[in-house]
Amino acid sequence: MKINVGNTDRWVRIIAGLGLIGASLTGFIGMWGWLGIVPVLTGTFRFCPAYLPFGLSTCSIKK
Template sequence: MQCNVGGIDRVLRITVGALLVILAITGVVGTWGWIGLVPMATGIFRFCPAYPLLGIKTCSKD
């Protein structure tokens, strides 16, 4: 797994994912908020499985 998620993309994924999970825990958004675990994981591991399929790479490292 090669890094394909860059800095701003990573911060946004972790922030939005954490917000969704917190809202799911508090019951504000219901159970669908647990989908926030997906962007959190892709931000933490710096790899998005959809990016290679779409030919996207926001990480500047080679």
């Protein structure tokens, strides 16, 4: 797997995902909040499969 999630994108994903999971645990948004696992995992592993077909990457280019 090639890393395609940069630092800012990574932390936004992790925080948003944890927020969704937390909202689900408190009963605020129901079971749909468990979809927050996806951004937490993509942020943790720094790889987003949805970026591949479009050739996107939020990593800074190091030369």
